[in-house]
Amino acid sequence: MTRPVLYITRRLPAAPEARARRDYEVRQNEQDVPVTAADILRNADGADAILCSPAEKLDAGTIAALPGSVKAIATFSVGFEHVDIAAAKKRGIPVGNTPDVLSVATAEIALLLMLAAARRAGEAERIVRAGQWAGWAPTQLIGTHVAGKRLGIFGMGRIGRELAKMARGLGMEVHYRNRSRLPDDLAAGAIYHEDEDSFLAASEVLSLHAPGGEGTRKWLNAERIAKLPKGVVIVNTARGTSVDDEALIAALKSGQVAAAGLDVYDGEPKLNPGYLALENVVLLPHLGSANMVTRDAMGFRALDNIDAALAGKSMPYPVA
Amino acid sequence: MTRPRLVVARRMPRDVDARIRRDFEAWFPAGPGIGPSPLAMVGAAKEHKADAVLIATNLALSADIIAALPKSVKIVGSFGVGFDHVDVAAAKRAGLIVTNTPEVLTECTADLAFLLLLGACRRAAEYVGIMREGWRRPVSDMLGVKVSGKTLGIVGMGRIGRAVAQRARGFDMKILYTDAARLPDELEQGATFVPDLYEMLGQADIVSIHAPLMAETRKMMDAKAFAAMQEGAVFVNAARGALVDEDALLAALTSGHLFAAGLDVFASEPDYDLRFRDLPNVFLTPHTGSATVETRNAMGFRVLDNIDAVLAGDDPIDPLWR
Numbered sequence: 196m197t198r199p200v201l202y203i204t205r206r207l208p209a210a211p212e213a214r215a216r217r218d219y220e221v222r223q224n225e226q227d228v229p230v231t232a233a234d235i236l237r238n239a240d241g242a243d244a245i246l247c248s249p250a251e252k253l254d255a256g257t258i259a260a261l262p263g264s265v266k267a268i269a270t271f272s273v274g275f276e277h278v279d280i281a282a283a284k285k286r287g288i289p290v291g292n293t294p295d296v297l298s299v300a301t302a303e304i305a306l307l308l309m310l311a312a313a314r315r316a317g318e319a320e321r322i323v324r325a326g327q328w329a330g331w332a333p334t335q336l337i338g339t340h341v342a343g344k345r346l347g348i349f350g351m352g353r354i355g356r357e358l359a360k361m362a363r364g365l366g367m368e369v370h371y372r373n374r375s376r377l378p379d380d381l382a383a384g385a386i387y388h389e390d391e392d393s394f395l396a397a398s399e400v401l402s403l404h405a406p407g408g409e410g411t412r413k414w415l416n417a418e419r420i421a422k423l424p425k426g427v428v429i430v431n432t433a434r435g436t437s438v439d440d441e442a443l444i445a446a447l448k449s450g451q452v453a454a455a456g457l458d459v460y461d462g463e464p465k466l467n468p469g470y471l472a473l474e475n476v477v478l479l480p481h482l483g484s485a486n487m488v489t490r491d492a493m494g495f496r497a498l499d500n501i502d503a504a505l506a507g508k509s510m511p512y513p514v515a
Numbered sequence: 516m517t518r519p520r521l522v523v524a525r526r527m528p529r530d531v532d533a534r535i536r537r538d539f540e541a542w543f544p545a546g547p548g549i550g551p552s553p554l555a556m557v558g559a560a561k562e563h564k565a566d567a568v569l570i571a572t573n574l575a576l577s578a579d580i581i582a583a584l585p586k587s588v589k590i591v592g593s594f595g596v597g598f599d600h601v602d603v604a605a606a607k608r609a610g611l612i613v614t615n616t617p618e619v620l621t622e623c624t625a626d627l628a629f630l631l632l633l634g635a636c637r638r639a640a641e642y643v644g645i646m647r648e649g650w651r652r653p654v655s656d657m658l659g660v661k662v663s664g665k666t667l668g669i670v671g672m673g674r675i676g677r678a679v680a681q682r683a684r685g686f687d688m689k690i691l692y693t694d695a696a697r698l699p700d701e702l703e704q705g706a707t708f709v710p711d712l713y714e715m716l717g718q719a720d721i722v723s724i725h726a727p728l729m730a731e732t733r734k735m736m737d738a739k740a741f742a743a744m745q746e747g748a749v750f751v752n753a754a755r756g757a758l759v760d761e762d763a764l765l766a767a768l769t770s771g772h773l774f775a776a777g778l779d780v781f782a783s784e785p786d787y788d789l790r791f792r793d794l795p796n797v798f799l800t801p802h803t804g805s806a807t808v809e810t811r812n813a814m815g816f817r818v819l820d821n822i823d824a825v826l827a828g829d830d831p832i833d834p835l836w837r
Contacts, residue, residue, distance in 0.1 A: 206655060227653050299663045303686070307637055310630035314807070317643055319800040324792045328785035328801045330549040331573045333594055333811055334526045340807035342622035364685025365626060464650045471647060478646035479639065480654050488661050 199243035199505050200264075204230050204251050207271065211494025215246070218502070232257045239265050244501045249274055255282040267504030269497040273297050274434075275514045276407050291500030291510035295353065296492040301483035302357035305402050305432045308456025308477055309346075309362075313400070313428045314338040315454065317477040339428055339453050342366050347398025349414075350405030350433065351377055351385065358402060359385050370397045395422040400430065407434035417442035426453040432483050435460035444469040447476060458483055519826045520587075522559045525550045525571040525594060528808065531815030535569075538819070549573065553580045561585045567822045572597050573784070576613065578605035590825040592818035595805070596620055597755060598835050599728040607836040614821040614833045618674065619813035624804035625678030628723055628753040631777025634798035635749050636660040636721065638775065641795050660720075660749060660774055662686050668719025670712065670735075671726030671754070672698055679723055680706055691715050713743040721749045728755040738763035747774045753804045756781035761788050768794055779804055 201219035206212070206227040215221050222238050224230055230251050239245055244267040247253060253268065258279055269291045270278060283290045311317060315338045322328055322336075343366045348355040351373040359369045360383070369385040371377075372394040376387045388394035395401075401423060405411045415429070416439040429452055431438055440461055446452040454475040460466040463481060470476050500510040521539040526549075535541050542563040544550045551559060553575055560568055564587050570576065572595035581602060584591075590612040593601065598615050606613045634640065637659040645654060663686045669676045672692040680690045681704070690706040692698075693715045697708040709715035712735070716722060722744060726732045736750070737760040744750070750773055752759060761782050767773040775796040781787035784802055791797055805814060821831045 208658070227655060300661060303633060303662055304637065307630065307633035307639060310626055311634065311639065314627055314630055314800075314803060316630060316634065316639075316798075316800055319803055320640055320643065320798065323787070323799040323801050326789060326792065328787070330785045331571070331802045332526055332549050333571055333815070334528055335806065336801065336803050337528065337806050337808055337811055338803070340623060340626075340809040342626050361682075361685040364682040365629075366622065366681075466646075466650065471649070477639075477643060479642045480646055480650050482637070482642060482654065482659075490658060 200241055201244050201246060201501065202235075202238045202242040203246045204235065204238075205248045205271070207246075207494045208490045210491045211498060214495070214498055218498070219244075236260055236262075243267070243505055244269070246271060246497050246501060247278070248272060249277050251277060253278045253283075255279040258282040258286060258288070261286065261288070267291070267501050267510070269293075269500040269504075269510075270514075271493055271497050274407065278514075280514060289500075289504050289510050290514050291497070291504070291512045292514045293493040293496040294512055296489055296496060297483060298353040298357045300489040301354045301432050302361060304458055304479065304483045305354070305358050305404075305430050305456075306361045308432065308458060308479065309400055309402065309428060309430045310341060311477040312430065312454035312456035312475070313341045315475070318474045339426065341400065341428075344368075344399040345370055345397050347371070347394055347401045348385070349394075349401065349403045351382075352404060352406075354432070355402075355404035356381060356383075358404070359383065367400070370394060391419075392422055395419055396424065398427060399424055400428045402430040403433045403437050405433055405437060407436050411437045413437070413439040415439060415443065417445070420446045420451060423451070425451055427451070428453055429455040430457075431455070432458040435463055435466075440467040440469065444473070447473055519566045519822075520564055521822065522556065522563055522565040522568045524556045524559070524569060524574055527569070527594075527815050528811045530812050531819070534816070534819055538823070553577070554583075556580075557583045557585075560588055566590075566826055567592065569594065569818055569822070571595055572600050574600065576601045576606070578602045581605045581609050581611055584611065590614065590822055590831065592822045594814055594818050597728065599755060599757070601835060603835050612825055612831050613835045614818070614825075614831045615835060616814040616817040617833055619817050620805040620810050621674045621678050623807050623810040624675050624753055625682060627779060627800070627804045627806075628675070628679050628725070628751055628777075629682045631753055631779060631798055631800065632721060632723060632749070632751045633662060635751065635775040635777035635796075636662050638796070640798045660747070662688070662721070664688065665720040666691060666718060668692070668709075668715045668722045669706070670715075670722065670724040672702075672706070673725060673727075675754075676723075676725035677702060677704075679725065680704065688721075691719055713740065716740055716743040717745065719748065720745065721751065723751040723753075724758055725754050726758060728757050733757055734760040736760065736764065738766070741767040741773065744773065746772060749774050750776045751778075752776070753779040756784065756787075761791075765790050765794075768796055 202222045249272045346367045348371040351371040456477045458479045666689040669692040672694045777798040
């Protein structure tokens with residue numbers, strides 16, 4: 196019996212890759228280089244399914260041009276803005292993602308960035324590695340105290356709630372803003388703000404966890420930044436598009452924002468060069484999910500989606 | 516009324532400085548740099564006819580220096596919680612009151628230790644370096660170690676060790692600790708006591724050390740201790756560099772036996788062993804455990820509270836000997 200053909204746009208961690216090769220005739224981007232729409236269409240020819248990543252754009256045009264052989268698309272991510280769901284629906288191609296497994300790993304990165312930005316770890320690391328450490332002084336590299344402060348979480352979904360739990364270990368008081376108030380068992384004592392201004396005023400540290408899309412495009416703009424307490428620390432591990440980069444860079448220079456920790460960027464992997472010139476930012480290359488267990492689990496979920504779709508069943512983690 | 520005379524041997528945060536200028540006839544070091552050597556501090560104390568001296572943990576108060584201090588000095592207040600730089604026995608013999616600043620830096624240092632832990636596990640130094648170079652390479656082959664749900668071993672379960680344990684609970688970590696004795700339940704908070712250091716090291720995925728530096732703890736993390744740790748484990752030190760045999764740690768990091776380390780302190784500071792700089796799998800900070808405005812102010816005020824008390828004829832709040 197011939198095995199179905201699976202086109203994998205990027206390299207996967209070893210364990211899911213081994214499972215894919217066991218179960219499928221795999222076509223893969225061995226060099227793990229960026230992929231164009233033309234590459235996708237060429238490789239998809241004759242493939243039964245596509246396993247893609249957020250780095251590839253499957254827009255309406257690409258999906259409309261996909262060969263008839265493609266019966267399923269699974270993305271190795273929670274987000275699916277890079278796939279035109281309506282276009283896939285029109286073609287009758289199911290699309291699946293990898294929810295849940297990312298929550299804890301991404302919250303870890305958010306807490307890491309919060310501490311690193313507040314405590315000036317990027318700058319500290321560079322000073323130490325450059326051999327420029329002149330000696331300990333009570334006034335050297337003084338950062339922002341985090342323990343016991345108020346943390347504002349914008350978007351209290353799974354990741355936001357995981358971060359809230361971690362922040363309570365630091366004795367932080369958690370405030371949140373969300374489409375709706377959470378039930379008490381999920382809020383776990385976090386303070387809901389119906390009013391955006393009161394939420395911003397309360398946030399001594401602000402962490403973004405809202406989904407992308409037009410509703411949150413450049414949400415963190417100059418006007419909202421001005422409503423935050425002076426010396427606020429900003430963390431973004433959700434969507435780069437939620438931040439007005441020019442406004443944030445200006446506030447980092449003026450001191451309105453003491454420091455920022457960013458894992459995501461508008462237009463990534465390109466990022467606003469203004470960030471690179473600043474000492475009070477800690478920048479990570481979108482690695483919310485970059486740990487071995489999580490990446491494995493994501494790969495397995497993506498394959499579960501494809502297995503189900505090719506067996507004529509519904510995907511266990513469908514996006515639409 | 517004449518104000519008491521104080522030698523301020525280390526630069527203080529602004530708010531602390533303001534209180535000093537309000538309450539004391541103070542001597543400050545001239546020019547840039549970290550401040551006077553121990554001998555120069557003694558000279559300043561003599562010349563200034565000091566009633567008190569304010570130092571920090573990077574000014575060694577040896578038996579010789581204590582003996583050389585003028586009799587006018589009734590108290591030396593040290594900015595910091597550690598006191599391995601003080602010859603406490605000599606101070607006691609000389610009847611010199613020396614104080615430290617416990618409690619006020621607990622939370623801040625625990626935050627930094629947890630930052631080092633996360634930074635080491637999630638490879639923050641390498642990733643931040645890639646970003647500074649403009650993110651021109653794929654990073655999908657560079658995976659870190661997940662922290663949540665792992666087993667944390669704490670060496671030294673004092674105030675800071677317990678504050679680190681509290682943070683680890685937010686990550687659903689299993690917590691082991693080793694110390695001279697088991698803690699009462701209300702301080703242990705569900706952490707598991709393992710009397711033997713090496714046994715605990717062997718059971719932990721991540722080890723964070725929070726022991727004081729004493730003769731018995733010097734280089735306690737040696738080749739034998741690192742060998743006892745699990746393959747792929749992570750080591751964190753925000754306590755004192757001299758607790759570690761750095762050659763042994765470098766070997767364990769280079770061989771891959773340890774996945775990574777997060778280090779805020781070094782056996783020699785600031786001229787630390789530059790071999791650490793050349794390792795990708797270390798997250799390094801320059802002794803910043805207490806480096807926040809709030810904490811450094813609280814530490815400075817605590818030193819001044821001790822000095823005020825002693826110069827008013829009361830007992831010190833945080834004496835190193837009784």
